[in-house]
Amino acid sequence: MIRVLASLCLRAVVVLTGAALATFALLWHAPGDPALAIALARYDSLVPADVVDQIRVEAGIDAGFWTAFQAWLSPLLTGDFGQSSVTGRDVWPELMTALSYTVPLALAGLLIGITLSVPLALLATRKAGSWLDRFAVGLASLGAAIPAYWLGLLLILLFAVQLGWLPAMGARTSAHLILPALTLGLGVAASLTRILRSGILEARGQSFLPALRRRGVAARDIERHHVAPHAAIPVLTVFGLELAFLLEGAVIVEVIFARPGLGSFLVDAIEARDFPKVQAVVILAAVLFVVVNLLIDLVYRGLDPRIGERDA
């Protein structure tokens, strides 16, 4: 177990370093002068060349790629995300403020996704091929086909403009969370329903199940001990990927519904070439992915000991 954990942690370090390096390289080599972009964001107008040069020195841009990367990475290892190149303020508190809007939205979206997909998949798999199954598959396919930005606009038109039940823009009250969370959650529900349905159907087709039924094992026990663990494996895999969808979706949804959060934080930082801010978001997302996938990897081993057997 210690060897497995060590191997998983080593993989996590490689992924995090790769993500940090790739993002830094992309920003560094993006067209245009990064010092000029920071100056424009900082002073909101054209500035003299000597000011731009001063910013270049301040931000470490003149020192070359590897020196600048090292200068940014070293404090990060102690948990210091540095200061914004534009405002000069610490990145961490600003990032936390943005997250305080995005995390509830992502969690609400996930909750809606799970609440809708689990009963729908269970209903669909009661009788594969029935009208209910076809309805569920159709609904899930439709949900997966509709992009979040279009669904968001449709929901705004219906519930905010036509019916006037819910607010469309901003984040002042909890009611402001409903439409963005629905937009996010319906997409999650669509993909989870499809994968849950196929996972359950595949698990119910395992060759050893008829023998258990014949030997008098109750249907409920078969579902709990033999079908559910098998069906959970693809669901967990998709769940890990859904995390990417949730973050990416939350950023898009925040723009549609004019909500503050990680979306506007990231877009503003990229426009201003605010390296520390962009890097903070990327590192945070990478850490989140790595931790969730590490946990999923461990849960896999609990559900199917053969996975650990192959690694041994």
Added chain:
Amino acid sequence: MLNVDGVCVKRGGKPTLQGVSMSIAPSRTLAVVGESGAGKSTLIGAILGMIPCAAGTITWNDAPVRRCKPALVMQEPRSAFNPRLCLRRSVMEPLVAQGIAVDAAHLAALCQGLEISADLLDRRPSQVSIGQAQRVGILRALIASPPLVLFDEPLSALDAVTQKHTARLIADLQQNVGFAALIVTHDLGYAAAFADDIAVLRAGRIEELTTAQDFVTAPQSAYGHTLRDAAFALGALEQVA
């Protein structure tokens, strides 16, 4: 005693068993042979109640056969177990589910008869050989002491040496425990050596039902002759004859 009387089965509108009749007394073995598609597996499905009969009856001691809870040993031993669980759990689960106490002495005797060590049961199906998995499959079939055991090609996944060894173990256990056995097989050599009687099934009908010795020396039907001669040509019946 198992009594199969005039059983007809239709699948997809086509008859797959037509008026099949046979009987097996306790401690006796009937081997059902025939080409692929003859209806051998359908017969097992019908006896287990998994495939409904269009006509005829299947009884054990004049009661519906399902009451005697016949056991089945499958052709593919590894796929008969949950690959994620240890074999011990797969063997015990049906008993635990039905609240049947496991008789430790009975388990130990069966394990000894089948040459199954305690540590073998603590492994998963992927951690044992096919021969070992098949022996555990037989253990699972016999653990609840069923009076009737159905074997669906029990040796076909095994190599020749393991086939012979497993066949011997099954025969010895039957002598000790006394269950009635129905063996579906393509292997005429195995059928002739270990079964008391042989039924030749062709296109859903019983072509002949005779003792194993008579089948080897003088088959009653033309198709029986063909099967017997083919087995001789392949050397499968030489030892028995």
